[in-house]
Amino acid sequence: MSPAHARDPRGSDSVRSQRIAGILRDEILAGDLTPGTWLRQDELAARLGASRIPVREALRILESEGLTESFPNRGARVPVLSLEDVNTYYRMRERLEPLTLTESLSRLTDQHLARLERIQDEIENQSDINRFLLLDRDFHMTSYSACPSGHLLAMTERLWNSTQHYRRAFMVLADPDRATIVNAEHRLILDAVRRRDPEDCERYLTGHIRRTRVELTAHPELFVDSDDASGRPAVS
Amino acid sequence: MSPAHARDPRGSDSVRSQRIAGILRDEILAGDLTPGTWLRQDELAARLGASRIPVREALRILESEGLTESFPNRGARVPVLSLEDVNTYYRMRERLEPLTLTESLSRLTDQHLARLERIQDEIENQSDINRFLLLDRDFHMTSYSACPSGHLLAMTERLWNSTQHYRRAFMVLADPDRATIVNAEHRLILDAVRRRDPEDCERYLTGHIRRTRVELTAHPELFVDSDDASGRPAVS
DNA sequence: TGCCACAGGATTGGATCCAATAACAAGACT
DNA sequence: AGTCTTGTTATTGGATCCAATCCTGTGGCA
Incomplete structure (x- = not known):
């Protein structure tokens, strides 16, 4: 952990x-x-x-x-993030995580691949939200886990952690058949990983994060009015 | 500050x-x-x-x-970075800073542009290494300064700070006419900023960071043997 | 009524003292 | 000779107490 x-x-x-x-x-x-x-x-x-x-x-x-x-x-x-904050975090993820994956890619073992497959199988065979959040994180982190740079890994983990709450809030009101899209994206990423194809890895991972960002930021009701993000009580 | x-x-x-x-x-x-x-x-x-x-x-x-x-x-x-560490930091910069610049671009005022021009003029008219380090940082940070996301700015600043020492060490042994290249790159970035062209901004900024990385990492003598980066004395 | 001053309580920041841990060196045993 | 053990010392980690700051609510005053 x-x-x-x-x-x-x-x-x-x-x-x-x-x-x-x-x-x-x-x-x-x-x-x-x-x-x-x-x-x-x-x-x-x-x-x-x-x-x-x-x-x-x-x-x-x-x-x-x-x-x-x-x-x-x-x-x-605990920081209160505005829609713009989360939007920015996701854009940072779109830039950084493809790098993390590429760095990890060539060092991933067959055990890693088997684990990825197992995780994705389980994602497709359950429907609990909290379980999905854990498995989804595990899927991506496993794909990054062979990245030799601790700095890059820490940064990636930090971006994930900072937006965790809003991902969860989004899940509870998400379109149920959104799962189909997520699974398709994960399968494409997994296939590209298996083929050790950095270009496709980056393509599908970027797309995956980007689409999530677009859907997430289409729900402004998940975020507070950017006023009270100041830490100071609103002036009523 | x-x-x-x-x-x-x-x-x-x-x-x-x-x-x-x-x-x-x-x-x-x-x-x-x-x-x-x-x-x-x-x-x-x-x-x-x-x-x-x-x-x-x-x-x-x-x-x-x-x-x-x-x-x-x-x-x-103070952390001891290996060549691989610095390489990774620079690769992170290549991904992140173009985003920072793009986010800042549309909000840069004429005052910012004038300041950038002034800084670059001074860079070209002096040759002190420490002064260059300050001005170079100032040039880039000014170009980012209108970025509305504090998180993204902080991350960018962090990547700069972490590699500052190695940039300085590199400067003291750098080819003197490397300055010509840096200035050309800065001028292209400045021009793209003035034209508010995000695509050219990203292109030239990425190239600028990347070329620096390649040159920097061509000098392994700047880095310690990655052994004693552990913080524990070597086993003789 | 509305606003400012001020006091009291709550909460964090800092100093000092003590405990725990780790690097180091010397010595005993195999 | 080499290695393991065992004190010793330097350094960090934690607890308690005190000081400084901030928030709140109350009262006076225009």
Whole structure:
């Protein structure tokens, strides 16, 4: 879990602040902590059985991953993204992830390919939204997993994490037969990966991300009025 | 300075940890703190007149910008990048910065254009390396400065900062008449910006970054053996 | 009624002290 | 000789306390 952020090559999160960061990260990605939620140091310290110091460290770690944002003397919260923010994140993904995939492509083993196939099979044989979110992420991350650059991988993961909540919100109101399109795209990507064809990989992956962006940003109701993204209460 | 990281919309770094982070950031970018340098909390606290707490916060902030890396129970240091690391960073730049420029393009004012022209004029009329590094950065950042997405700008700035040291190291041994090529590229970018032509902007900017990458990575002597990038002493 | 000043509470930022961990060196045992 | 063990020291991680800042609500005043 979160391999790109493991600062401890050998051990793990034997350090308190990293354990806390891990817990909060999971809660944010799972949707338990939604955008706009303020993360109070006292409350987190009490809930997680530690003092405020490791909590502060954890909030900084999460901030570096784009999962929280902090304001001096005012605290930290899960960022509220506007439609434009998400649009930009996706455009960044359209540029970056094809590179990640290309870098990974030549190093993918047969085990990786088998795993991709298995994941995609499961995606097509279930209909739970949260399960889909996990599997979809797993599909793409597996395809990137042989990328030799930790920096590039971390960046890719960060872009995924930052937009996770809005992907989930989108899924609950998405056209049910959108799944057909997603599966077709995944199959094309998988085939291109199997053929080790970087050009087709980039083509279909870019298309996949782009189409998702277009559909996602066609639903402005998923986003708040860009006013209160300031962190300051609206002036009513 | 460092507008993308200003967490305080109104104020500034009235907070100690941010002042410290700012100082260290400047020292790293100026080349005073070179890759591999360990940043001891005690020493920094004494030198900057604060306790270790804001120093720890500052190191986290810098880590989130890619300017330092920290290891549990072992401390923080300026990252040592391998040739492959820098290569990857540049490839990321080739993908991302054309997007940043395109997003900025339509919002650039005549003042921005005049400023770009002024910067490029000065680049062509001086030969100091450190001055060039500043002006070159200023040229590109100005061309991006109208980008409405803070996230995209921050990412772009981060990629620049992370590779700053190696750009400087490269400059000192670069072919003197390399300047001719850089200037030609800058002029083409500037012209495309003036014509508000996103396609040419992306073409020439991508080429500019790519050519720099190819030349830079043709000098493996700028990089350490990728062994001791681990942060752990070599096994002799 | 509307607005500004001010005080009280809540929350974060920083300092100091103590605990835990890791690098280092010296010594014992095979 | 080499390796494993064991103290020692340097350095980071965490807890507690205090200071500084911000938000809120209340009261005075035009």
